[in-house]
Amino acid sequence: MNSQPEKYWSPYLAGFVLGLVLLATFVIMGRGLGASGAMMRSVVYAVDQVTPAHIDNNPYFAKYGGGDKNPLDNWLVYEVLGVIVGGLLSGLLAKRLKFKTDKGPRISVKGRLALALTGGAIMGFGARLALGCTSGQALTGGATLALGSWAFMMVMFASGYAIAYFVRKQWI
Amino acid sequence: MSAPFYKFDLFGYETGLVIAFLIGVAFGFTLERAGFSSSRKLALQFYLRDMTVLKVMFTAIIVAMTGLLYLNLADVLDMSKIYLNPTVLYPQMLGGAIMGVGFVIGGYCPGTSLVASAIGKIDGFFYVGGALLGMLIYGEVFPFFQDLTTSGAMGNATLSDWLNLRPGVVAFLVILMALGLFYVAEMLEKRFGEKA
Amino acid sequence: MREVTITSGRDMHLIDPALTIWGWEIPVYLFLGGLVAGILFFSALYYLRGKADEMPTVVRVTPLLAPVLLGLGLFALFLDLEYKLHVFRFYTNIRLESPMSWGSWTLAVIFPLSVVWALIHIEQVFSGWRWPYRWMAQAVEMARQYARPIAWVLIIYAVILGMYTGILLSAFNARPVWNSAILGPLFLVSGLSTGVALNLLISKSEAEKHLLSRIDIMAIAVELFLIIHLFMGFLASTQIHIEAAGLFLGGPYTAGFWIFVVALGLVIPALLEFLELKGRVLATRIPALLVLAGGLILRFIIVDAGQMSHWTF
Numbered sequence: 001m002n003s004q005p006e007k008y009w010s011p012y013l014a015g016f017v018l019g020l021v022l023l024a025t026f027v028i029m030g031r032g033l034g035a036s037g038a039m040m041r042s043v044v045y046a047v048d049q050v051t052p053a054h055i056d057n058n059p060y061f062a063k064y065g066g067g068d069k070n071p072l073d074n075w076l077v078y079e080v081l082g083v084i085v086g087g088l089l090s091g092l093l094a095k096r097l098k099f100k101t102d103k104g105p106r107i108s109v110k111g112r113l114a115l116a117l118t119g120g121a122i123m124g125f126g127a128r129l130a131l132g133c134t135s136g137q138a139l140t141g142g143a144t145l146a147l148g149s150w151a152f153m154m155v156m157f158a159s160g161y162a163i164a165y166f167v168r169k170q171w172i
Numbered sequence: 173m174s175a176p177f178y179k180f181d182l183f184g185y186e187t188g189l190v191i192a193f194l195i196g197v198a199f200g201f202t203l204e205r206a207g208f209s210s211s212r213k214l215a216l217q218f219y220l221r222d223m224t225v226l227k228v229m230f231t232a233i234i235v236a237m238t239g240l241l242y243l244n245l246a247d248v249l250d251m252s253k254i255y256l257n258p259t260v261l262y263p264q265m266l267g268g269a270i271m272g273v274g275f276v277i278g279g280y281c282p283g284t285s286l287v288a289s290a291i292g293k294i295d296g297f298f299y300v301g302g303a304l305l306g307m308l309i310y311g312e313v314f315p316f317f318q319d320l321t322t323s324g325a326m327g328n329a330t331l332s333d334w335l336n337l338r339p340g341v342v343a344f345l346v347i348l349m350a351l352g353l354f355y356v357a358e359m360l361e362k363r364f365g366e367k368a
Numbered sequence: 369m370r371e372v373t374i375t376s377g378r379d380m381h382l383i384d385p386a387l388t389i390w391g392w393e394i395p396v397y398l399f400l401g402g403l404v405a406g407i408l409f410f411s412a413l414y415y416l417r418g419k420a421d422e423m424p425t426v427v428r429v430t431p432l433l434a435p436v437l438l439g440l441g442l443f444a445l446f447l448d449l450e451y452k453l454h455v456f457r458f459y460t461n462i463r464l465e466s467p468m469s470w471g472s473w474t475l476a477v478i479f480p481l482s483v484v485w486a487l488i489h490i491e492q493v494f495s496g497w498r499w500p501y502r503w504m505a506q507a508v509e510m511a512r513q514y515a516r517p518i519a520w521v522l523i524i525y526a527v528i529l530g531m532y533t534g535i536l537l538s539a540f541n542a543r544p545v546w547n548s549a550i551l552g553p554l555f556l557v558s559g560l561s562t563g564v565a566l567n568l569l570i571s572k573s574e575a576e577k578h579l580l581s582r583i584d585i586m587a588i589a590v591e592l593f594l595i596i597h598l599f600m601g602f603l604a605s606t607q608i609h610i611e612a613a614g615l616f617l618g619g620p621y622t623a624g625f626w627i628f629v630v631a632l633g634l635v636i637p638a639l640l641e642f643l644e645l646k647g648r649v650l651a652t653r654i655p656a657l658l659v660l661a662g663g664l665i666l667r668f669i670i671v672d673a674g675q676m677s678h679w680t681f
Contacts, residue, residue, distance in 0.1 A: 008206060008224075009207075011206060011223075011224045011227035011228045011231070012228075012354075014202055014207075015206070015231025015235070017202045018203070018231070018232035018235075019231060020239075021199050021202055022235075023236045023240065024195065024198075025195050026176060026240055027175045027176055027243065027249060029177075029188060029195075030175075030176030030177075030178050030254050030255060033195070036283075040307050043304050047311075058311060058315065060314035060315075075189065076192070078193045078196065079192040079193065079195055080196060080286060081627070082193040082194060082195060082196020082198075082200060083196045083197075083200035083283065083287060083290075084200060084287070084290045085196070085197050085200065085290075085636065086196060087203060087287030088200075089200075090200070090201040090204035091204055091290065091291030091292075092291075092643070092651060093643065094205075097291050100292065100293060100294065102210050103211075103212060104212060112295055113295055115278065115279075116299040116302065118277055118302060119276070119277030119279060119280075119302065120274070120278045120301065120303040120304075120305070120306060121306035122274030122278065123271050123280075123282065123303055123306065124302065124303035124305065124306025124309075124310065125274075125306040125307070125309060126269075126273075126274055127281075127282055127307070128267075128311070129267035133281050133283065134229075134271075134282070134284075135199075135282070139236075140257065141256075141257035142237075143232070143233045143237045144240065144254060144255075144257065145237065145330045145331040145332060146256050146257040146330055147259045147261075147326065147329040147330055148257060148258065148259030148261055148329065151259075151268070152265065152267065152268040153268070154268075155264075155265045155268035156271050156275065157272065159268065160217075160273070161272075163273050163277075164219060167276055167277055168219065170279075171212055171279075172216070172221070186618055186621075186622035189623035189627070190626045193627045193631065
């Protein structure tokens, strides 16, 4: 059996298919895709298990899981569950299923993992402030021509390019 | 006119969840196929070496955007029933700036980190853990800057409102811009790319 | 003294319209019962076909877990009993019309047999195994001489055990979701499939895993067929049954059932196993875990939904 990972799709093909998936979501559900909302709901769910009173007292948490509300009973949560399954299927089919850490050649694995954690935390914070992440804002809002989403997209990429130089050792 | 189906009550909430799962599978599958399960591939975007992110995102936006416009024109789809991300300018721009930093440092965005974790990327696990932590922190400190989160609220504003142009014209401009970006991206990859 | 007057008989607290007195214990017991039925069925089957050396996991290794798993299941069942000290009463009579009586007698046969079956194989699994006393070794040796008849009895009783986990529910005429003759075969096939999945998790032999994957795909295909028929049967039946099916077709169990049981517990593992046989992917453990989780969730959902479904409005 050939165990070489397969090539990725051409970016334009992947973009086209992604566009169709997004369009189908609009046509069927009347809404777009998302990711960070479901993660937020998992956080609220976890906190709700430990201290439900804390959820009820915090205006932000309460919106998701106050009182009897189950934060996981939500469209996005099921969509994200599908995302994980879909990613797994694709990775399996392309023989990319493997425990490994992606990084540039000039950084240690530990360093990369520390930065992944840090970057994730920054991103998680920012995504809640921006009312959505790359999927929910840039992709969905971009396609519906939402003004704020385009502003978000521009600022995000600008900020990424501005900071890229300082962490170049991680990637190149 | 019967789309969006859900808003016209063609099926209920629970069935919608099943559809959500199926759509998610397609979404995750495509993200992985595009190569978004690799943080390095995503991050090289910011070093002009691999412009996949830009190409995939803008192709997807163009396809979905023109699809929406045509279906609306053909009276199949009621555009007013499609959820439009509300514009709350300042938090969105500030959040965007923060996320840009997080993107370059962490190497993923939330959606792609899940796909990466699904195929066993260890940095993906750490990123997801970090993102959950960041969201927890956000919720905890939210009461202190609650006012900021609603500043610059403009409701359902769109690019066409802002530019005072018809949506079709804006879409045309977006397509032109995207084509220009694709051209530049191909040039950049030729110049800086790692393939050669 | 507080007097309770029941006037209609149709509005009893905790009984009508929703009887939710079965918590986690019953579904866990039904799952473990089905799983053990699957383990013992295939172990005995391949033993009789003389495949013990080719398929050591199925025939010898996994059956060692059967008494433990069945014991845990019975403990869960015991926890659910209201009058725990009255267990013995099951064994003071035989009532052919009662599935609970069938079940308790089936368990009375298969539980000791599963212990004997495990003891017969333990020496071959652990090469350094020594019985502490001579009489033990002699007893096991004697049992081994009857291994073939024991295997036959095990096959029969494994099928009865697997069927009974479903019939236990379908005997409740008052619960439309359970009131289907398909439930018995469905739980049997699901039990066989989870048994195969557990073997897949444990097995280290490629040839064995290959065969197990093939069996599992077939079991899953039958299961999907039965599920479709379950719903066709409901929808072609009375209004009560149509509404019972509605719990899964747009009602509160729709997402849970179709996503966690059908998609994640059946279709995706079957697809992965199929691709694996084609040499496309390498991850036997993922479909096996999905099948096991799906089997457990199936029982939780069926037990829960059954208690939701009712005759009155």
